[in-house]
Amino acid sequence: MTKKQPSFDYLNCVSCGICAQACPVSALGMRKEGKSGKYRNLFPELVREGCIGCGQCARSCPMDVIKMEEVEKLMRVKILPPHGSDRSGLDERSWAELPEGSTVRDALKLIRCSQAKARLLLVSVNGERCSLSQELHEGDVVGFFFPVTGG
Numbered sequence: 001m002t003k004k005q006p007s008f009d010y011l012n013c014v015s016c017g018i019c020a021q022a023c024p025v026s027a028l029g030m031r032k033e034g035k036s037g038k039y040r041n042l043f044p045e046l047v048r049e050g051c052i053g054c055g056q057c058a059r060s061c062p063m064d065v066i067k068m069e070e071v072e073k074l075m076r077v078k079i080l081p082p083h084g085s086d087r088s089g090l091d092e093r094s095w096a097e098l099p100e101g102s103t104v105r106d107a108l109k110l111i112r113c114s115q116a117k118a119r120l121l122l123v124s125v126n127g128e129r130c131s132l133s134q135e136l137h138e139g140d141v142v143g144f145f146f147p148v149t150g151g
């Protein structure tokens with residue numbers, strides 16, 4: 001799934017800030033540091049989530065700097081990987097961004113789990129056992145764990 005989001009070609013930007021003022025949800029801020037000519041300036045960038053893709057910023061820009069482009073819609077899920085997994089795609093609290101429509105299998109790919117290891121794992125989403133084909137949603141907690149053996 002995709003959504004529209006502004007992209008910037010800063011070459012012609014005059015740092016006027018009109019686009020940031022035009023944004024109805026304050027998603028744009030004049031915070032990107034850069035140079036135009038010999039002067040250092042601040043340029044617009046997305047400063048927080050919540051862009052609704054309205055295109056108001058692009059229409060308001062007098063220099064035609066902003067184009068609306070299709071980007072993949074992302075969701076945040078918490079992944080609790082098995083011991084020894086690659087955590088580089090997770091933040092310090094174990095959250096990751098995946099494209100909307102991703103499944104548990106995609107979460108498994110993110111932590112680079114080998115096929116052999118994956119076959120041994122049990123999987124849960126929000127505490128409920130499930131299969132690898134289960135679709136994930138914003139805020140889900142995905143747990144991968146090895147079955148406990150013994151007697």
Ligand code: SF4
Nearest residue numbers: 023051052054055057
């Ligand atoms: S597209 Fe709309 S919501 Fe998104 S940054 Fe531009 S003005 Fe703000």
Ligand code: SF4
Nearest residue numbers: 013014016017019061
């Ligand atoms: S309105 Fe256009 S020229 Fe002005 S700061 Fe925004 S992008 Fe730059």
